[in-house]
Amino acid sequence: MKNLIVMVFVSLSANVLMATAQMPTPWTNPYFFYHYNAPLPPQKTNEMDVGNKHLSDYGDQLISDSLGAHSLLISTCVRELRTTKADLAQTTQRLNDTYTEMESIKDELNNVMDTVDDLKKIVNERTSPIVDIGKMPTSCDDLQQMGNRRNGFFSVLAQNKIQTVHCNFAKPKTDQNYQNLIGYVDVKSSPVYFFAQKSTTFTLIDGVIPFEIFRLNVGNAINSTGVFVAPTPGTYSFSFSAISNVNTLARVDMQMKNATSDWFKIGQAFGQPITETLTMQFTLQLAKSDQIRLILKEGGIHDRTDVGFGPWTHFVGLLLEEDIF
Ligand SMILES: *[C@@H]1O[C@H](CO)[C@@H](O)[C@H](O)[C@H]1NC(C)=O
Ligand SMILES: *[C@@H]1O[C@H](CO)[C@@H](O)[C@H](O)[C@H]1NC(C)=O
Ligand SMILES: *[C@@H]1O[C@H](CO)[C@@H](O)[C@H](O)[C@H]1NC(C)=O
Numbered sequence: 001m002k003n004l005i006v007m008v009f010v011s012l013s014a015n016v017l018m019a020t021a022q023m024p025t026p027w028t029n030p031y032f033f034y035h036y037n038a039p040l041p042p043q044k045t046n047e048m049d050v051g052n053k054h055l056s057d058y059g060d061q062l063i064s065d066s067l068g069a070h071s072l073l074i075s076t077c078v079r080e081l082r083t084t085k086a087d088l089a090q091t092t093q094r095l096n097d098t099y100t101e102m103e104s105i106k107d108e109l110n111n112v113m114d115t116v117d118d119l120k121k122i123v124n125e126r127t128s129p130i131v132d133i134g135k136m137p138t139s140c141d142d143l144q145q146m147g148n149r150r151n152g153f154f155s156v157l158a159q160n161k162i163q164t165v166h167c168n169f170a171k172p173k174t175d176q177n178y179q180n181l182i183g184y185v186d187v188k189s190s191p192v193y194f195f196a197q198k199s200t201t202f203t204l205i206d207g208v209i210p211f212e213i214f215r216l217n218v219g220n221a222i223n224s225t226g227v228f229v230a231p232t233p234g235t236y237s238f239s240f241s242a243i244s245n246v247n248t249l250a251r252v253d254m255q256m257k258n259a260t261s262d263w264f265k266i267g268q269a270f271g272q273p274i275t276e277t278l279t280m281q282f283t284l285q286l287a288k289s290d291q292i293r294l295i296l297k298e299g300g301i302h303d304r305t306d307v308g309f310g311p312w313t314h315f316v317g318l319l320l321e322e323d324i325f
Pocket of ligand 3: 259261
């Protein structure tokens with residue numbers, strides 16, 4: 001009976017010790033170590049055989065010691081187990097916390113992905129692949145086909161001019177407010193205008209009237225020789241005025257030359273003798289390199305800039321509109 005109890009304890013201890021092999025505490029406890037390794041009391045088989053229950057004092061003492069050692073071992077193990085259980089609970093809680101946190105991060109990520117999807121849709125609606133329609137745009141429809149999506153003012157080609165239109169791409173193409181014409185754009189590749197004057201009297205018949213004073217000569221289309229050369233095709237405006245010479249009349253022709261016709265008369269100005277004003281104005285469609293000049297046909301034009309008189313001769317020209325296409 002005693003041996004059975006001892007065996008049970010020994011095997012129990014061994015199991016527990018194996019289970020807690022990573023925790024050397026019971027083994028390093030000197031009290032436990034001594035008693036656990038103490039030899040077991042000798043077996044008394046004869047006493048067991050006759051069913052005699054009396055045990056010697058020496059045997060009782062050994063069993064009592066052994067029991068004490070094992071009881072200590074068990075309580076140590078139980079303590080360890082409790083600690084382990086508490087640790088495990090803590091770990092479980094942390095795992096749970098981590099899990100909860102992960103779930104909320106997942107939710108947030110889903111929200112962010114939804115937002116990104118929405119933004120993608122908006123961006124795709126507003127921008128679209130750049131399309132080459134093979135020509136300059138002439139309407140809001142062209143602009144839309146090219147990929148424009150935002151309402152606003154646009155420049156489009158209208159015949160050989162530029163127009164400003166307002167496009168409302170949110171409206172159907174059939175709506176009258178889909179495209180609204182604001183007006184044509186007066187655009188020039190570069191400006192051309194001049195203001196020339198004379199400082200002396202001119203009397204050379206059939207001579208080109210030269211100019212000595214240039215208040216302005218933007219674009220350099222004319223110089224002191226008095227020959228204007230159109231630098232760019234477009235509509236030009238010219239204005240000339242002078243006074244006849246003191247004792248003679250004045251007759252002046254404005255002439256033009258183009259690619260196919262040599263100098264020909266556009267118009268004539270005439271003034272009676274005694275400083276009478278002669279004047280003429282022209283608006284002309286010119287091609288590039290077409291030329292304009294003034295020729296004295298009869299008498300003379302009077303001018304001076306000394307003693308507080310003059311100048312009386314004025315020649316003005318400007319590019320009204322350029323044919324940029
Ligand atoms: C986490 O703990 C809460 C209570 O703190 C509980 O309701 C929930 O079921 C636990 N979740 C998991 C996955 O264990
Ligand atoms: C003035 O202009 C004419 C016509 O373009 C040109 O033939 C001439 O050389 C120019 N003269 C000067 C001094 O620039
Ligand atoms: C030159 O001017 C003449 C007379 O106005 C016109 O008949 C002719 O077509 C012009 N040439 C060019 C190339 O414009």
